Amino acid sequence: MTKDRRKGSVLHLHSGPRSVGCLSQSTGKGGQTCISPGMGEIVWIVLFVMVFVSCSALLDLSGVHWVNATWMGSTTIPCTYTLSEGFTLQTLSWSIERDYSISTIFRRDDSGDHILLSRFRGRVSIPKHSPGNASLLIENLEIPDSGHYTCQVIWRSENKSLITKEVTTTVKVVKVPATKPIVRAGEPGLSVPAGSSASLTCEASGSPPLRYRWFRGTPGTAPRLLRSESELAWGSLRPSDAGTYFCEAEGRVGAAQRSDAVELVVTGAAPAVPTPVPYALSAALGAAALGAILAARLRRRRSEPLYEVAFRSSADVTGLGTDEEAPVKCLHKETNVKSETSNDTFTMKDSSHGSISVGKKHEYENLMSAMELEYEMEKPE
Numbered sequence: 309m310t311k312d313r314r315k316g317s318v319l320h321l322h323s324g325p326r327s328v329g330c331l332s333q334s335t336g337k338g339g340q341t342c343i344s345p346g347m348g349e350i351v352w353i354v355l356f357v358m359v360f361v362s363c364s365a366l367l368d369l370s371g372v373h374w375v376n377a378t379w380m381g382s383t384t385i386p387c388t389y390t391l392s393e394g395f396t397l398q399t400l401s402w403s404i405e406r407d408y409s410i411s412t413i414f415r416r417d418d419s420g421d422h423i424l425l426s427r428f429r430g431r432v433s434i435p436k437h438s439p440g441n442a443s444l445l446i447e448n449l450e451i452p453d454s455g456h457y458t459c460q461v462i463w464r465s466e467n468k469s470l471i472t473k474e475v476t477t478t479v480k481v482v483k484v485p486a487t488k489p490i491v492r493a494g495e496p497g498l499s500v501p502a503g504s505s506a507s508l509t510c511e512a513s514g515s516p517p518l519r520y521r522w523f524r525g526t527p528g529t530a531p532r533l534l535r536s537e538s539e540l541a542w543g544s545l546r547p548s549d550a551g552t553y554f555c556e557a558e559g560r561v562g563a564a565q566r567s568d569a570v571e572l573v574v575t576g577a578a579p580a581v582p583t584p585v586p587y588a589l590s591a592a593l594g595a596a597a598l599g600a601i602l603a604a605r606l607r608r609r610r611s612e613p614l615y616e617v618a619f620r621s622s623a624d625v626t627g628l629g630t631d632e633e634a635p636v637k638c639l640h641k642e643t644n645v646k647s648e649t650s651n652d653t654f655t656m657k658d659s660s661h662g663s664i665s666v667g668k669k670h671e672y673e674n675l676m677s678a679m680e681l682e683y684e685m686e687k688p689e
Contacts, residue, residue, distance in 0.1 A: 367392050367463055371475035377454075379483040379515045380560065382447040387459035387475060391440055398462040398470060400434070402444050406455035413457075414444065454481045485562020486514035489555055491570050499573040500545050507541040510555035510567060521556045550574040 369389045377383035387402075400416040404425075413425045414432055421436075423429045431448055435441045442459055460474040489512035500506045510520045520538040525531035531554070534540060542549060552571055558564035 367395060367471055367473060369459070369461055369473035369475050371459060371477055373477060375477055375479045377446075377449050377479055377481045378513075379449055379451060379481055381449055381516055382445065383449060383479070385444045385446070385457050385459070385477050385479060387442040387444065387461075387477075389440055389442065389461055389473070392463075394466050395463040395471070398464040399460075400442050400462075401460045402432075402434075403458045403460070404455045405458070406452070449481045451481050451483075454479055483561045484514045484559070486512050486518055486557040486559035486565050488512070488565045489520070489557040489567040491553070491555060491567050493570065498570060499575060502547055502574050502576045503544050505541070505543055506545055506572070507539055508553060508555075508570070508572070510538050510540075510557060512557035512565065514557070514559035515561060516559070519558045521558075522553065523555070524551055524553055545574050547574050547577065 367389065369387070371385070371387045375383060375385055385402075398417070400414075401412055402414040403410055403412045411425050413423065413428050414434060415422045415424060416434065421434070423432060428446070431446055433445050434443065442461060444457065444459070446453060456476055456478050458474055458476045460472065463471045463473075465471065489510045492509045492511060494507035494509065496504070496506075508522070510522065512518055512520075519536070521536050522534040522540045523531035524534055534553075538555075540553065540555075550572055552569045554569040555567045556564045557567075
């Protein structure tokens, strides 16, 4: 029984032997209007359709029908829906139809995100923290990526019923040549005071990668190539940097495109740059002082006499007594003198065994070993 607040009437559903499912209305005056069974079924169908349309309106899914994408570039296929109270997202999926074959690319459910088609792994993504946004981003587009893409969303209501919506978009991947580039000047523009920083940026679109070149000079003459990058920058402008500049952009397909020329104006004079004289002078003085010290030490070492000691074994060693002394000959030579000048003799003693005598003997009967130690100390020329 349902009350109609607007009219104060009550709807009754009767069943009888003649009129099964008769829908009657009590007017409150004792009167009753009975509707035929066919009319009752129609009413129920209308109510069901109204409820379904109401839910469908709350769960709206929208997209576009056609997308032109650039080869080797990236594109986003739009797919958005409206959130509705009492409904939760059950499944979100993207599929592609190409050459009469349908394959699922992406699927999101309670277990997470899954990329099911291997050739799209690492190239597709869907926003995770943007409720209502199911748009598909495809990167590094190839020609075989063209096809019909379908975004499908399934919601679950509180009574466990499921509602499915989907939208299909046709994607065409084409090779696009570079467009005519545009030169954009950074702050403060094309009129810059001397000593300030400035930059010019070359912008174009087309199938990446795009190659850029900067030139100085008027188009039609012999320009001078400055740089092979998209940006031309100066850290400190000089008056000589003023002039006409333009750029070129070239893609994988098509010819290079040239921008319009721009005129860079440098105002004022360049600030004087101080010469680092104190630093250079101190470095030179330090080097000179270090050189003088090294030269003095080298002269001092050269003035000191150098000696050489030679050991030769050409004599016999006789029985040694503890109290005997042996004369040892030392040969001294003066600088620049080749002949011997004097023969001196000195005594050599051993701290632990006393003195030892070294000499030449003519007696060989008691000889145990033969050795003569001759020390020659010479001053080099």
